Amino acid sequence: MSATNHRWRKFKNVLMQAVALACALLVVAPLGLVFYHLIKSGIGSVNWAFFTQLPKPVGESGGGMANAIAGTFILLGLAALIGVPVGVLGGVYLSEYGSSRLNWWIRFAADVLNGVPSIIWGIVVYALVVVPMKGFSAWAGGIVLGMMMIPLIMRTSEEVLQLVPNGYREASLALGIPRWRTIVQIVLRTAMKGIVTGVLLALARVAGETAPLLFTAFGNRFWNHSLSDPIAALPLQIFNYAISPYDDWHRQAWAGALVLLLLITAVNVGVRVLTRDRFQKPA
Amino acid sequence: MNLTMTPQEDKPAPAPPVEPPAVPVRVEAPAAPQSRAAAEPPAGAPALTVRKLSVYFGATQALKSVSLDVAVHAVTAIIGPSGCGKSTFLRSLNRMHELVPEARMEGEIRLFGQDICSPGVEPVTVRRRIGMVFQKSNPFPTMSIAENVTVGLRLNGERRRSVLNDRTEQSLRMAALWDEVKDRLGAPAISLSGGQQQRLCIARALAVQPQVLLMDEPASALDPLATSKIESLILELKKEYTIVIVTHNMQQAARVSDYTAFFYLGELVEFGPTAKMFTSPAKKRTEDYVTGRFG
Amino acid sequence: MAKAAAKTELQAPPEKLVQRRWGDAVFERTSLLTALSVFALLALTGYELAHGSRLALHKFGWRFLAGSEWNPVSEQLGALPFIFGTLVSSAIALLIAVPLSIATAVYLTELAPQWLRQPLTLFIELLAAVPSVILGLWGIYVMVPWLREHLFPLLKTTFGFLPLFQGPIYGVSMLAGGIIIAIMIVPIITSVSREILRSVPGLQREAAYALGATRWEVTRIAVLGYAKKGLFGAVILGLGRALGETMAVTMVIGNTPQIKASLFAPGYTLASVIANEFTEATTDVYLSALFEIGLVLLGVTILVNVAAQLLLKTFGGPGVKPQN
Numbered sequence: 047m048s049a050t051n052h053r054w055r056k057f058k059n060v061l062m063q064a065v066a067l068a069c070a071l072l073v074v075a076p077l078g079l080v081f082y083h084l085i086k087s088g089i090g091s092v093n094w095a096f097f098t099q100l101p102k103p104v105g106e107s108g109g110g111m112a113n114a115i116a117g118t119f120i121l122l123g124l125a126a127l128i129g130v131p132v133g134v135l136g137g138v139y140l141s142e143y144g145s146s147r148l149n150w151w152i153r154f155a156a157d158v159l160n161g162v163p164s165i166i167w168g169i170v171v172y173a174l175v176v177v178p179m180k181g182f183s184a185w186a187g188g189i190v191l192g193m194m195m196i197p198l199i200m201r202t203s204e205e206v207l208q209l210v211p212n213g214y215r216e217a218s219l220a221l222g223i224p225r226w227r228t229i230v231q232i233v234l235r236t237a238m239k240g241i242v243t244g245v246l247l248a249l250a251r252v253a254g255e256t257a258p259l260l261f262t263a264f265g266n267r268f269w270n271h272s273l274s275d276p277i278a279a280l281p282l283q284i285f286n287y288a289i290s291p292y293d294d295w296h297r298q299a300w301a302g303a304l305v306l307l308l309l310i311t312a313v314n315v316g317v318r319v320l321t322r323d324r325f326q327k328p329a
Numbered sequence: 330m331n332l333t334m335t336p337q338e339d340k341p342a343p344a345p346p347v348e349p350p351a352v353p354v355r356v357e358a359p360a361a362p363q364s365r366a367a368a369e370p371p372a373g374a375p376a377l378t379v380r381k382l383s384v385y386f387g388a389t390q391a392l393k394s395v396s397l398d399v400a401v402h403a404v405t406a407i408i409g410p411s412g413c414g415k416s417t418f419l420r421s422l423n424r425m426h427e428l429v430p431e432a433r434m435e436g437e438i439r440l441f442g443q444d445i446c447s448p449g450v451e452p453v454t455v456r457r458r459i460g461m462v463f464q465k466s467n468p469f470p471t472m473s474i475a476e477n478v479t480v481g482l483r484l485n486g487e488r489r490r491s492v493l494n495d496r497t498e499q500s501l502r503m504a505a506l507w508d509e510v511k512d513r514l515g516a517p518a519i520s521l522s523g524g525q526q527q528r529l530c531i532a533r534a535l536a537v538q539p540q541v542l543l544m545d546e547p548a549s550a551l552d553p554l555a556t557s558k559i560e561s562l563i564l565e566l567k568k569e570y571t572i573v574i575v576t577h578n579m580q581q582a583a584r585v586s587d588y589t590a591f592f593y594l595g596e597l598v599e600f601g602p603t604a605k606m607f608t609s610p611a612k613k614r615t616e617d618y619v620t621g622r623f624g
Numbered sequence: 625m626a627k628a629a630a631k632t633e634l635q636a637p638p639e640k641l642v643q644r645r646w647g648d649a650v651f652e653r654t655s656l657l658t659a660l661s662v663f664a665l666l667a668l669t670g671y672e673l674a675h676g677s678r679l680a681l682h683k684f685g686w687r688f689l690a691g692s693e694w695n696p697v698s699e700q701l702g703a704l705p706f707i708f709g710t711l712v713s714s715a716i717a718l719l720i721a722v723p724l725s726i727a728t729a730v731y732l733t734e735l736a737p738q739w740l741r742q743p744l745t746l747f748i749e750l751l752a753a754v755p756s757v758i759l760g761l762w763g764i765y766v767m768v769p770w771l772r773e774h775l776f777p778l779l780k781t782t783f784g785f786l787p788l789f790q791g792p793i794y795g796v797s798m799l800a801g802g803i804i805i806a807i808m809i810v811p812i813i814t815s816v817s818r819e820i821l822r823s824v825p826g827l828q829r830e831a832a833y834a835l836g837a838t839r840w841e842v843t844r845i846a847v848l849g850y851a852k853k854g855l856f857g858a859v860i861l862g863l864g865r866a867l868g869e870t871m872a873v874t875m876v877i878g879n880t881p882q883i884k885a886s887l888f889a890p891g892y893t894l895a896s897v898i899a900n901e902f903t904e905a906t907t908d909v910y911l912s913a914l915f916e917i918g919l920v921l922l923g924v925t926i927l928v929n930v931a932a933q934l935l936l937k938t939f940g941g942p943g944v945k946p947q948n
Contacts, residue, residue: 059839063731066727066728066736067736069723070732070736070744072724073811076759079762080759083765084762131658135659144659152660154933154937155666158930161865161868162868162929163922163925166673166868166922169898169914170668170673173672173675193665211467214467216461220456220463221534221537222453222457223453224645224648226647226648226651231480232480235471254755256756256871257895285871288757288761288764299761306755318746
């Protein structure tokens with residue numbers, strides 16, 4: 047009796063481990079499948095022209111996504127101009143100043159903001175920027191991505207700033223260095239690697255955003271000559287091509303998706319490898 | 330140096346109900362034979378004059394009306410069992426206690442006669458004149474040895490290369506580290522050994538040219554050899570600086586200090602020349618502590 | 625060299641003790657302002673959406689939420705099909721994602737061999753980083769055809785007696801939308817659950833092991849029991865993401881404003897209708913109605929996220945940091 051019970055328990059133990067393993071494999075399967083199909087369908091169209099040429103009109107084959115690739119980087123640059131200073135300084139406030147009560151609310155609001163659907167940000171910036179400027183623009187696209195980066199960067203910056211041992215702050219203050227200089231040149235400098243990591247991950251995250259760009263950056267089949275004009279972006283171009291009826295555009299969509307995913311994956315894997323030994327503590 | 334001494338202003342602290350009344354005993358000068366308040370006026374004026382200093386953290390009182398003079402060019406040791414307020418006292422001397430959000434302070438601290446706690450005085454300025462070395466060595470990990478030494482100067486606006494170089498060498502020599510590191514000033518500070526790191530921290534504190542140096546158990550994390558280096562350095566440094574050192578090691582206090590203050594439960598129990606404190610203390614509690622009977 | 629150094633003064637000439645310094649005050653206020661920007665952004669979002677939807681609010685009132693017809697030409701606009709679509713697709717997604725995610729999180733923290741934990745975690749983080757639009761592209765051209773050819777016919781023959789699995793199979797459908805959302809929210813539920821499980825004190829496990837429990841029993845009794853509230857928070861957080869998921873869903877759900885019992889029928893969600901029709905909205909009322917749909921979506925996701933954060937923050941995760 048006891049022996050069967052024991053055997054049953056052991057069997058159940060093995061069974062549940064197998065079930066959990068199966069679930070884990072099922073969860074990561076889509077990642078493998080997405081990579082497999084992107085490479086299979088996209089690699090053929092990733093060529094020199096893809097990176098250097100503008101899209102061809104419907105019916106002509108060839109062409110590329112040069113304008114969309116450039117557009118994505120321009121948008122990320124504009125977004126960083128807004129998101130990085132505000133996010134990092136906000137993280138500084140959370141880590142270095144403030145009462146724990148106020149900071150709890152700020153963190154709470156930042157976490158809730160992180161959960162606001164990206165399409166909502168698109169509407170807000172449409173009302174805030176596109177309508178007054180009377181047109182879709184690179185500015186609007188940059189602003190929307192920048193706004194989305196703020197809570198992301200704020201939270202990661204706060205986290206890494208708190209990893210900086212207090213002894214460094216004390217040592218600096220005891221030298222008669224003002225607090226703000228202590229923060230900027232000792233604390234931030236010590237945590238720089240972690241902050242850069244957070245910024246890169248935030249950039250990688252918004253680089254793939256499509257929904258908020260639909261009615262801000264809007265997309266453009268040509269080069270963007272002014273930040274007040276609509277601008278192309280890789281995710282937008284992928285979307286427009288994917289839902290189009292033309293095979294040639296589908297191939298381009300796959301190629302664009304492959305390039306975008308490789309970029310994002312490279313950043314994600316890269317920062318994780320580089321930050322594995324995050325904090326060398328002094329001996 | 331203007332000196333406004335307020336003689337005899339320190340009446341005995343209001344006695345707490347249970348503890349025996351703690352009468353802060355002042356020593357005004359080096360080599361005062363009797364540790365009574367009516368001792369000789371100082372040969373040099375005291376560097377720091379502390380009067381009725383009380384520090385509170387929220388509702389708890391960490392220091393209870395401490396009065397004490399710190400003599401110039403001498404080493405004053407603060408001893409006492411853990412939790413007795415010795416670190417709090419040291420930190421309040423250059424207003425580092427203010428980093429604790431709920432900290433509050435009463436009383437008066439004068440640096441060569443100037444009140445350093447009055448409302449218009451920024452802690453930043455105070456800390457430049459009263460430097461501090463911590464228990465755990467904390468060189469800035471992102472900076473080289475030389476950068477660590479000059480960081481206080483650079484962040485306060487000193488740009489001249491020659492001044493920075495001179496000060497680097499001078500401070501490192503003062504800290505008895507120059508010969509060990511002169512060939513690798515650009516190396517990361519965290520490549521140094523524990524004892525070297527602590528001497529680097531001392532050099533860093535000296536580089537901003539303070540008048541007083543506070544040391545919070547500077548050798549407690551070091552091995553015996555490194556400790557003896559730090560101790561002989563302290564004896565060397567007192568020729569130029571006024572030093573206040575907190576230590577839990579009574580042999581160390583006996584070895585390096587000229588005056589010793591014994592703290593217990595936030596009160597200054599006894600203060601006098603070190604030799605006397607360790608041979609014939611006036612208070613029973615002091616005797617018990619220095620002879621190792623409690624604490 | 626030594627001589628040159630000796631020339632500099634050992635002690636600085638006394639500086640004036642009283643001097644005003646502005647740097648600290650300016651820096652602290654600036655960083656406070658940036659931190660407070662999160663409140664400003666929340667308020668701004670609510671205001672802009674409410675402001676933009678005032679026309680529709682005025683015209684339709686509460687009927688907007690209950691109206692099941694969406695006809696921009698006749699300006700008969702009701703949001704019910706979208707609310708229905710959002711709720712159903714999110715429910716499908718949770719049904720699929722929750723058991724998978726929690727099982728995976730358990731596997732990662734409790735059961736998996738050490739060497740497998742790190743790569744598996746990395747893969748899940750990478751899946752989280754796949755942009756919605758790329759998953760949507762894969763969804764249209766790989767997943768939907770497969771569903772149409774294989775899974776859906778199978779479901780129809782096996783469970784065809786249920787109204788859920790009746791009717792014509794198009795491929796693009798509510799079910800396809802739910803599945804793609806599930807793929808998108810699995811990584812977030814998994815990684816939050818993993819954090820929760822890792823914060824279960826080791827003593828809990830040891831106590832169970834000491835009773836002679838097997839690994840699975842330890843997990844079930846000591847770990848899952850202890851972490852229930854936090855895991856619930858993780859699920860709610862996933863729900864918040866599911867409700868607002870846009871691009872991938874838009875690409876596979878069929879974008880038809882209708883309320884059908886069958887999961888094989890195309891549907892439409894709040895987020896998708898905004899994505900598809902916002903730039904095409906020709907009249908003020910039409911545009912305003914889309915703003916109002918955004919307002920509904922914002923309200924629901926904020927409620928859900930507040931609930932999730934409260935659950936996660938009261939679970940005893942990282943406490944209030946010590947102030948310096």
